[in-house]
Amino acid sequence: MIASDLRSGVERLGDMIAAASIIVPFTGAGISTECGIPDFRSPGGLWTRNRPIPFDEFVSSPEARDEAWRRRFAMEPTFAAAKPGRGHRALASLYRAGKIPAIVTQNIDNLHQVSGFSADHVVELHGNTTYARCIGCGQAYDLAWVRKRFDESGAPDCTACDEPVKTATISFGQAMPDEAMRRATELAQHCDLFLAIGSSLVVWPAAGFPMLAKNCGAKLVIINNEPTEQDEFADLVIRHDIGETLGPFVGN
Incomplete structure (x- = not known):
């Protein structure tokens, strides 16, 4: 009804x-x-402005990892201000x-x-974008640590196992x-x-x-x-x- x-x-x-x-x-x-916080599919939504980065591309491409983190930090004022x-x-x-x-x-x-x-x-x-995780061992990282590493040398790797660190979200192609x-x-x-x-x-x-x-x-x-x-x-x-x-x- x-x-x-x-x-x-x-x-x-x-x-x-x-x-x-x-x-x-x-x-x-x-x-x-x-x-x-904008949605994804509506006019002006996130996916109308930026193509989603699939998980396999994030894993295989340093350029994709840098772009993923650039986008995340560009959104930080929006997420930080949201109540x-x-x-x-x-x-x-x-x-x-x-x-x-x-x-x-x-x-x-x-x-x-x-x-x-x-x-x-x-x-x-679909996870949580307010912190990060290693995609290998699962170690958690706060975004301030990631931002410092990113500004110094690009998308960071895990200090424990050297696998890439990404936001603790689920990307297209990533297992639920x-x-x-x-x-x-x-x-x-x-x-x-x-x-x-x-x-x-x-x-x-x-x-x-x-x-x-x-x-x-x-x-x-x-x-x-x-x-x-x-x-x-x-x-x-x-x-x-x-x-x-x-x-x-x-x-x-």
């Missing part, structure tokens, strides 16, 4: 939230656009109220943690994190309300979680400015601004 207007959509969503015992939100880039929006704060309110056991996100911006979610309860399918996928699957299978928020639902395998939840008996709500291929299966579709849609739930 597609909400005819924002007010009726919010009222129905409120009823569904009140009736639910276990809510699992699944968030995409759309929830962070009001925080100043949780109304959508983040609304979900954090439901988390504190005990309605949400954990959140599944495609986002890499760390804003759910900043909004009040315990890091242990944020399942990051097993533990995050396992936890997301389990959450989708055991909730009674699944909220897909700000995701185009076209990036797989992450896009499979809404239908997994639906097939396991959960109510499915999709909140996104643009239509998705899964709208026809949802119990409620709200095609309005995410901050305006979830704003009434901040502090509840």
Whole structure:
């Protein structure tokens, strides 16, 4: 069912939230656009300005590694200035109220943690851009260390095993994190309300979680400015601004 207007959509969503015992939100880039972080596919999005660098290219090409880090540091003022929006704060309110056991996100911006979610309860399918990891041994590095090395001699290698260091994100062609996928699957299978928020639902395998939840008996709500291929299966579709849609739930 597609909400005819924002007010009726919010009222129905409120009823569904009140009736639910276990809510699992699944968030995409759309929830962070009001925080100043551009999404990927929309006009002006990141991928309209820069071609994504696949993982195998990052591994094989020093030039690609330098370009990847140049882009990341160019975005640093944007990420550093971003604060949780109304959508983040609304979900954090439901988390504190005990309605949400954990959140599944495609986002890499760390804003759910900043909004009040315990890091242990944020399942990051695509990693986190606020720190770095060695792609060989997995050692973590803070971005200040990477920036110093990068300014001195280009993209750094790990001090422990000499493999390349990249942001702790999942690039195209890179294996999805097993533990995050396992936890997301389990959450989708055991909730009674699944909220897909700000995701185009076209990036797989992450896009499979809404239908997994639906097939396991959960109510499915999709909140996104643009239509998705899964709208026809949802119990409620709200095609309005995410901050305006979830704003009434901040502090509840």
